[in-house]
Amino acid sequence: MPDRFEPIELIPGVPADSPMFHVEPPPPAATDVFGDRLGLARRYAAHLVGTGVERGLVGPREAPRVWERHLLNCAVVAELVPDGARLVDVGSGAGLPGIPLALARPDLEVVLVEPLARRVDWLREVVEDLGLPVRVDRGRAEDADVRRRWEGADVVTARAVAPLARLVGWGLPLLRPAGSLLALKGASAPDEVVRDATAVRRVGGSRPRVVRCGVGVVDPPSTVVVVERSPDPRRTARRPARERTRKERT
Numbered sequence: 001m002p003d004r005f006e007p008i009e010l011i012p013g014v015p016a017d018s019p020m021f022h023v024e025p026p027p028p029a030a031t032d033v034f035g036d037r038l039g040l041a042r043r044y045a046a047h048l049v050g051t052g053v054e055r056g057l058v059g060p061r062e063a064p065r066v067w068e069r070h071l072l073n074c075a076v077v078a079e080l081v082p083d084g085a086r087l088v089d090v091g092s093g094a095g096l097p098g099i100p101l102a103l104a105r106p107d108l109e110v111v112l113v114e115p116l117a118r119r120v121d122w123l124r125e126v127v128e129d130l131g132l133p134v135r136v137d138r139g140r141a142e143d144a145d146v147r148r149r150w151e152g153a154d155v156v157t158a159r160a161v162a163p164l165a166r167l168v169g170w171g172l173p174l175l176r177p178a179g180s181l182l183a184l185k186g187a188s189a190p191d192e193v194v195r196d197a198t199a200v201r202r203v204g205g206s207r208p209r210v211v212r213c214g215v216g217v218v219d220p221p222s223t224v225v226v227v228e229r230s231p232d233p234r235r236t237a238r239r240p241a242r243e244r245t246r247k248e249r250t
């Protein structure tokens, strides 16, 4: 066992000498981000590098960087989430970013939407073990049933789920008018925003903005593409004004 891993609390049903119990100690910033829920965040980190790796939800190489790349990278997006928001995390996978956000912000009402049964089972086990009031829903974001259940959300989050043009088609219908889609993206975010701006406008989204979260907390800071749903739902799916004008002239 590498020296830099330290044991943390045990997970029921797994032998105490299992490497699943070993996770990097949290960096100092984690105390500020998770506050008195740091113990729960450590437990979630142990799930990720333990059963998460064992059951194929997380790559084995993620273990040494689980705090920076996963827990903190996701939790700092809380900077963009209003108090008491109802948040739907689309394509949650191993609970990212939904679970770190629920840990960092107990005021939020969080739903994790994920289509794959194997991942949904793992998410339900972990949420129950952590005692979090987070709901896990099996389905695709674009499914009519999923939309019916969760429409009217204040915030939709997604990390590594789909290109922006497709993501807005799935995410905006889940939002209330003027609600925000927060898409965690990598270095390609500025190019994606330019490439997909027309597709975003077509489904009733605002001009996408690239925002950095967690400056001074995580290195590099998290890159988030923010798209607001139109405050006037009647404008959704309207064609751009210039197109209409051209048609009217012919």
Ligand SMILES: C[S@@+](CC[C@H](N)C(=O)[O-])C[C@H]1O[C@@H](n2cnc3c(N)ncnc32)[C@H](O)[C@@H]1O
Pocket (backbone or CB within 6 Å): 090, 091, 092, 093, 094, 095, 096, 097, 113, 114, 115, 116, 119, 139, 140, 141, 142, 158, 159, 160, 161, 170
């Ligand atoms: C690359 S994983 C990312 C998981 C997690 N968000 C993360 O950052 O680690 C993409 C996830 O999106 C889910 N997904 C794909 N299409 C989806 C859809 N239409 N609606 C909801 N989830 C979807 C997949 O099942 C998968 O768990």
